[in-house]
Amino acid sequence: MKAMVLKECCEIEIPDEPRRIRDLPLKTEPLEKAELPEPVPDSEQILVKVSACGICHTELDEIEGRLTPPRFPIVLGHEIVGTVEAMGPDVTNFKVGDRVTVPFVGGCGSCYQCNTGNHQVCDHQSQPGFTHWGSFAEYTKLDYADVNLVRLPEQISDETASILGCRFITSFRAVVEQGDVKGGETVAVHGCGGIGLSAIMIAHALGARVIAIDINEEALKKARGLGASDLIHASASRDIVGEIKELTQGGAHVSLDALGHTETCFNSIASLRACRCAACPAGNPPQAGARTCCSEISFFMPSIRRPSSASSLITSSLIWAGFSSNSFDFFR
Numbered sequence: 001m002k003a004m005v006l007k008e009c010c011e012i013e014i015p016d017e018p019r020r021i022r023d024l025p026l027k028t029e030p031l032e033k034a035e036l037p038e039p040v041p042d043s044e045q046i047l048v049k050v051s052a053c054g055i056c057h058t059e060l061d062e063i064e065g066r067l068t069p070p071r072f073p074i075v076l077g078h079e080i081v082g083t084v085e086a087m088g089p090d091v092t093n094f095k096v097g098d099r100v101t102v103p104f105v106g107g108c109g110s111c112y113q114c115n116t117g118n119h120q121v122c123d124h125q126s127q128p129g130f131t132h133w134g135s136f137a138e139y140t141k142l143d144y145a146d147v148n149l150v151r152l153p154e155q156i157s158d159e160t161a162s163i164l165g166c167r168f169i170t171s172f173r174a175v176v177e178q179g180d181v182k183g184g185e186t187v188a189v190h191g192c193g194g195i196g197l198s199a200i201m202i203a204h205a206l207g208a209r210v211i212a213i214d215i216n217e218e219a220l221k222k223a224r225g226l227g228a229s230d231l232i233h234a235s236a237s238r239d240i241v242g243e244i245k246e247l248t249q250g251g252a253h254v255s256l257d258a259l260g261h262t263e264t265c266f267n268s269i270a271s272l273r274a275c276r277c278a279a280c281p282a283g284n285p286p287q288a289g290a291r292t293c294c295s296e297i298s299f300f301m302p303s304i305r306r307p308s309s310a311s312s313l314i315t316s317s318l319i320w321a322g323f324s325s326n327s328f329d330f331f332r
């Protein structure tokens, strides 16, 4: 089969933006075309013929060595849509020809984390393009197939479906599960790339008022089109946090750092509404699920470097939640 292979970490040369930060080979085309043997599925695996594959910032992180795969060479690619070509003997839920996709973190389905609905932190997780060869190829093998694969309805195109398993389902977990957003609440989304725009769509669908923040005018226009009612141009604003607090008369109920930068992380925490419940005194940790007691925060990268933002988690009784994609969410 034909595939694109990454043989080693290297930095990508971007025209007009030299950013050589480590002593790695600098390349314009880090992936090499290769002819590889077609994979053969084991017991719980399915072989998928790839029909579409998204491209993700995760691949840039792998190429540049911030997320190093366990071994090289590797075929990247985890935003997969394709048809079932073959399967191992223990797969029971799918048949050849089914059109499917997967979350980018595949759970084993039998560990403690999976049994409690948290496949995204499975002790034995599988990630195409990271733990094994992925979908920048004609075919790819997917682990724990019965647990993770999702059959696609006809009305969703391959291209649309390819983005569901990474950015969209990650945002779904953030907004619905961790943020527990409800109609009428205010959600601030810092960064309007793939994850931020997905979060805006989901929060808007839940009936929340969404404030979108970005430095890019085009991204803000897209945010408006997907349901953001308030826009803040981050480059033009002198006080992003102040603007959000004024718009919301005290702060957002849920705030997302959808970029993973020190600045957006700080702004995300600082723009939250403080503890709203007199029955939640300082020193008492908020109870799990005590949604009415505390404002909440969900964000992506643990990039807090400013002490003031970390201490505000405590002083304002906030919940700081991590999240990732989850096969469990697909079935909802």
Ligand SMILES: [Zn+2]
Pocket: 055, 056, 057, 058, 078, 079, 104, 166, 167
């Ligand atoms: Zn991705």
Ligand SMILES: [Zn+2]
Pocket: 107, 108, 109, 110, 111, 112, 113, 114, 115, 119, 122, 123, 124, 125
């Ligand atoms: Zn598991």
